[in-house]
Amino acid sequence: MDDLTLATEIVSRLQQKQFIAYLCGGCVRDQLLQRKPKDYDIVTSARPEEIKKIFHVAVEVGMKFGIVCVKFKGQIFEVATFRKDGDYIDGRRPENIEFSDEIQDAKRRDFTINGLFFDPVAEKVIDHIDGQKDLQRKIVRTIGDPYERFGEDHLRLMRAIRFATQLDFALCDTTWDAVDTMSKSIETVAKERVREEFVKMLMGQDPERAIVLLKESGMLNVLFPHLLKDGVVFDKTRQMLRKFRPFTDETFALCSFLFFSFKEDNQQVVQFCEKLRFANKTHNQVMAILENGERCFHLLDLNVASLKRFLRQSNIADVLNLHCADCDINELSKKNYEFAQQSLQKFGDKLFPAKVINGYDLKEMGVPPGPLYKKILYDVEDQQLLGNINSYEQAIHYVRDKWLQRERIEIEKFEEEKI
Structure with a gap:
């Protein structure tokens, strides 16, 4: 079974238990754009404890945020409870969350194109934030006040540019003005998160446009x-x-x-x-x-x-x-x-070329262990690459004639039968 079929089964099981359940976020956006989603996330009215009762192989990975990882037929899916975020203090994550309804959950998200839900059982899009219109118009727009959205998580400043360049969308004027005004805030984001986002930009459809927008916004100079x-x-x-x-x-x-x-x-x-x-x-x-x-x-x-x-x-x-x-x-x-x-x-x-001699051969010739081994073996390989040495016998003669005499190494008689 593919991931979409499995995710649909999870949604169906939750709905059979009288809970609301949808696919959410990037997978809905990508499906509507006829792009292959990287993964499928699920959102539901069921609380974490209720999710764990329905799916026996489930682990709370973000208890504070109501997120449960469900292992279903060998695949892992994130299942989150509808929530409303509390205040953002550190420019990254809310101090607390409250379980809420689907409308509040949609409104807490970053961009309208990422705030859509999809019921795969009823095959219906649920849109509380006019995300479908922005998909059709090819526009990246924050949900609500852009300054508030970017203030909640400063990495969203880079994400706005990434989505625009990855999807070949335009940034709406109010969203771009906020990016331009708040660009210095990107400095507060953990470098690991910046790295991950920047690499995604480079790996996207238009990395050239990405660095142009980073430069125009001032973020390139800040970073x-x-x-x-x-x-x-x-x-x-x-x-x-x-x-x-x-x-x-x-x-x-x-x-x-x-x-x-x-x-x-x-x-x-x-x-x-x-x-x-x-x-x-x-x-x-x-x-x-x-x-x-x-x-x-x-x-x-x-x-x-x-x-x-x-x-x-x-x-x-x-x-x-x-x-x-x-x-x-x-x-x-x-x-x-x-x-x-x-x-x-x-x-x-x-x-x-295959190695014709090794350190053991040098030891047998009486070469004392040490840095000289590496020099001799490198030189022998050089002669192989030049075409001057093609056999074990030629290598032994070369080492004896060049290296042992030059380095004045005292050696025992090297038995001819070894050649």
């Missing part, structure tokens, strides 16, 4: 004061995002956004990744790709071994795609890019 200050860098970044959208890989999306900022000052990228608290793995991958993008301009100067090492990196496709885009945007020669592509076809499996 990243040292990034994209230069107009030329900003324009080139727009072109880069336009070239590759929509993105399917988060790391590549980040690299595309940061590429020209890195060329201007790589410390800007370091600060960006640290400020938004990206995982070390993501941070390191981004830096490696951007650094190698600069090295692409010197591929024709590399010897065969260095070239092969460069081309066999796991992220080489991303590196070369960014380099090619860089050449297009700056109207530069693509001779290094073309050379790299030709070399990839030419070398094939020769980029990854």
Whole structure:
């Protein structure tokens, strides 16, 4: 069964127990726009205790907010009780909630397009906030006073831009005026939440428009004061995002956004990744790709071994795609890019030669354990990549003739039968 069928069954069970129950939020919006919902959330008049009685495998994940996770036929669904939010003190979440009715629940939500309900059993849309009209007009509008909505959760300032660019909608004038006026409030939002929202913008349908709106609202300068200050860098970044959208890989999306900022000052990228608290793995991958993008301009100067090492990196496709885009945007020669592509076809499996000797072999030859092992093995692999070593015997002779004499290592006689 697909998720919609399962969610419909949950709604049906609640209704059979005489409770009101609907699908809610983004899944309703996406269905009406004929987009595939990421997940299905359910809202009901049933209280958490009543939900748990109906669905025996259920866990309260937000008791304070009346949210229960229901495990139904192997899938997890959030089921929330209709509620009215109390005062927002910290610009993120209400201090308390009151269980309420469906109208109050709809009115507490952020945007009209996200405040719709859908009864999948009766196949009926329930609209208390004129959300359907805004969907038809392709408008992002807050429910009620925009200053009040954004004051409740400052992240909604970014979400307004994300929905507009993700859905190719316009921001209504009053909503945009509030975003523009309150843009500095985004600074109070936890960096992890900002990171998640920003990545969603990059992965959306129009990341170029997203950064333009962030810049126009002033949020870009508040979030990243040292990034994209230069107009030329900003324009080139727009072109880069336009070239590759929509993105399917988060790391590549980040690299595309940061590429020209890195060329201007790589410390800007370091600060960006640290400020938004990206995982070390993501941070390191981004830096490696951007650094190698600069090295692409010197591929024709590399010897065969260095070239092969460069081309066999796991992220080489991303590196070369960014380099090619860089050449297009700056109207530069693509001779290094073309050379790299030709070399990839030419070398094939020769980029990854099987190891012919290892540390145990060096130990048998009398090489004392230590940093020298790594140097010798690296050098041997270089000779393999150059085509000078193809066998165990050749590797042993090479190490004995070059390394053991040069380093003046005293070794015992190496038995010829081992060769």
